[in-house]
Amino acid sequence: MDFGDLKVIRLSDKRGANGTRLWECRCKCGEVIYVLGASLRAGYYKSCGCNREEKRDIGAREHEKTDRVDGTRKTALKAKLHKGNKSGHKGVRWNESRQKWTAHIGFKGKQISLGYFSEKEDAIKARKRAEEKYFDPILNSDTEYKG
Structure with missing residues (x-):
């Protein structure tokens, strides 16, 4: 099952802060992360964060061009x-x-x-x-x- 750029691999033995088991997911970039099922279903996680970094870097370059x-x-x-x-x-x-x-x-x-x-x-x-x-x-x- 896919959630954005995350593909669910399996239910892992790792547990969240409240003791709930985490889902092991692989991002399109290859990074593996562990996420609560409720967070996946709610859409809180759609990637490992690689998209956010990419967008941030693009924004920073654009700002630098207009700021200098x-x-x-x-x-x-x-x-x-x-x-x-x-x-x-x-x-x-x-x-x-x-x-x-x-x-x-x-x-x-x-x-x-x-x-x-x-x-x-x-x-x-x-x-x-x-x-x-x-x-x-x-x-x-x-x-x-x-x-």
């Missing part, structure tokens, strides 16, 4: 502040060894140092200027990555 501009991901530029950030601003942190604030920005897979500053506000200003220089042309672009 000139090798840079637009969504990364708009990402929220990391929960571990102590300065309150992206790309600005306290450098303990130099006892100064440092600013940096990531662009096209590279980290660009924007300098060291005695005042946090100066580091924030440097980061904002760099965002305008590097990020604004990409965020305001309608160009898609042709990669």
Whole structure:
């Protein structure tokens, strides 16, 4: 008997969490999985999960094509502040060894140092200027990555 891409092989000796025996099934990809009969009949299982992974990968590739501009991901530029950030601003942190604030920005897979500053506000200003220089042309672009 078939349920989607799963072909029931036999009732196995394996048992589910509630003690019910599981059905041994072979997926079209060749993977063997064990499933509750009620779950098969209800349509909860139609494959071993290989279809889900395939669809996910296709979706991820499509997103990457529309998200990249000139090798840079637009969504990364708009990402929220990391929960571990102590300065309150992206790309600005306290450098303990130099006892100064440092600013940096990531662009096209590279980290660009924007300098060291005695005042946090100066580091924030440097980061904002760099965002305008590097990020604004990409965020305001309608160009898609042709990669």
